[in-house]
Amino acid sequence: MKKICLSCLSLLFLAFLIVIPTTVSAQEILVNSENVEVLVQEPSVAPKLSDEEIENERVRLRGVYKEQILQYQTAYRQFSLTKADFKKLDTLASLEKAIIATRDAYRTRNELLLTYIDQLLLELYHTPSYDQSITSEYINRFLQLKIEIGRYNQLVINSQDRQALRERADGFIPIAKEIQELSHKARIQLLLGKLRSSSGLAQQITQEVKDAHASNPVSATKQAERQRAYQELTAADAAVEEAWTNSLTELGKIKVYSADTYATFIATLNPIQSRLLRWYSLLDQASQL
Amino acid sequence: MTIFKQEPPVQQTHFTYAEPILEDPTYSAQQQQEISDKRRLVRSRLLNVGGTFLLLLGLLIIISSLSNRDVDDPEVVGLPTATPLPPRVFTPLQERIIGARERTEAIDIRSSELSLPQVDYGFELDEVKR
Numbered sequence: 474m475k476k477i478c479l480s481c482l483s484l485l486f487l488a489f490l491i492v493i494p495t496t497v498s499a500q501e502i503l504v505n506s507e508n509v510e511v512l513v514q515e516p517s518v519a520p521k522l523s524d525e526e527i528e529n530e531r532v533r534l535r536g537v538y539k540e541q542i543l544q545y546q547t548a549y550r551q552f553s554l555t556k557a558d559f560k561k562l563d564t565l566a567s568l569e570k571a572i573i574a575t576r577d578a579y580r581t582r583n584e585l586l587l588t589y590i591d592q593l594l595l596e597l598y599h600t601p602s603y604d605q606s607i608t609s610e611y612i613n614r615f616l617q618l619k620i621e622i623g624r625y626n627q628l629v630i631n632s633q634d635r636q637a638l639r640e641r642a643d644g645f646i647p648i649a650k651e652i653q654e655l656s657h658k659a660r661i662q663l664l665l666g667k668l669r670s671s672s673g674l675a676q677q678i679t680q681e682v683k684d685a686h687a688s689n690p691v692s693a694t695k696q697a698e699r700q701r702a703y704q705e706l707t708a709a710d711a712a713v714e715e716a717w718t719n720s721l722t723e724l725g726k727i728k729v730y731s732a733d734t735y736a737t738f739i740a741t742l743n744p745i746q747s748r749l750l751r752w753y754s755l756l757d758q759a760s761q762l
Numbered sequence: 763m764t765i766f767k768q769e770p771p772v773q774q775t776h777f778t779y780a781e782p783i784l785e786d787p788t789y790s791a792q793q794q795q796e797i798s799d800k801r802r803l804v805r806s807r808l809l810n811v812g813g814t815f816l817l818l819l820g821l822l823i824i825i826s827s828l829s830n831r832d833v834d835d836p837e838v839v840g841l842p843t844a845t846p847l848p849p850r851v852f853t854p855l856q857e858r859i860i861g862a863r864e865r866t867e868a869i870d871i872r873s874s875e876l877s878l879p880q881v882d883y884g885f886e887l888d889e890v891k892r
């Protein structure tokens with residue numbers, strides 16, 4: 474009877490030992506799923522913020538990002554050192570240190586990427602869109618990517634051995650590809666939005682300058698000067714449109730978004746910017762006539 | 763008989779060593795004239811040399827004083843006085859133009875602040891190069 478009781482007790486103890494970690498990991502999963510829930514609930518439409526609030530948020534994110542870069546660099550340096558030690562010594566102790574350092578480097582890299590995405594999201598939310606549907610699509614993809622990186626980061630934190638870390642390295646490949654491609658696309662979208670907004674404003678102000686002149690009649694000589702200014706403004710508008718056409722033709726040629734294609738494309742945006750600046754200078758002169 | 767005995771006696775001149783040569787009135791007047799001429803010549807040459815020396819010295823002083831003038835601070839004489847332009851008064855429309863221009867100029871085409879983080883996207887503990 475005593476033996477039966479003892480064996481029952483030991484079985485209960487064993488069951489307790491098995492159940493506790495399971496409960497803990499279930500709690501972790503619960504916490505993770507809460508995090509995920511929070512991320513999912515992040516709005517895909519622009520939250521209403523004043524210009525000052527946007528700038529404050531921009532500065533805050535920039536500060537966090539810089540700090541995280543330093544943390545990542547330290548962790549990566551530690552990873553390199555422990556990895557070299559492990560290759561040299563090939564002991565269990567050096568392996569353990571290398572595993573911890575690899576995990577830290579992965580974690581700091583993930584946190585850095587999450588803040589980077591937050592910065593891009595802030596700009597996408599609050600920069601005039603070139604194409605609203607494309608901007609919304611990128612915002613949704615970034616939000617989805619944040620969820621994926623959050624999940625991946627939890628897996629990294631839970632990784633205790635070499636095999637698990639190897640799987641984490643494999644798991645990061647699609648995330649890295651997605652983030653690189655999306656970053657290029659989003660930055661192109663942001664630049665197009667800013668320049669298109671500037672072009673639209675230049676056209677609007679041109680009309681306003683003409684309206685202001687119409688309500689302020691001047692001598693025939695002065696009127697001739699105004700007419701010359703209008704011709705120059707029309708030519709500036711045409712020059713900007715021409716630059717837009719060239720740039721959008723180049724955009725249409727991009728099949729794969731990489732660092733090279735990105736660099737080639739943004740070079741076509743420089744003429745748009747410089748011609749817009751000339752347009753505004755002409756507007757300034759015309760407004761004084 | 764020697765030839766010396768037949769030698770005629772030395773003729774005695776009318777003056778002796780004891781008598782000064784200048785005592786000869788004709789000779790003295792001539793000599794004195796020459797001496798005074800020479801003195802005049804020497805004096806005039808000394809005057810010429812001294813005059814030239816003084817002239818050169820004067821020139822040297824003038825030149826050195828002129829060259830020293832460059833070292834001194836130049837005297838500021840009559841600088842043109844710039845009349846400040848009245849500040850330009852901007853209309854609201856002109857302010858909008860200037861603001862729009864500044865915003866366009868501020869567009870960072872390279873968007874370096876938002877460039878991809880410079881991190882190692884493919885590192886791992888095991889030696890598998892991707």
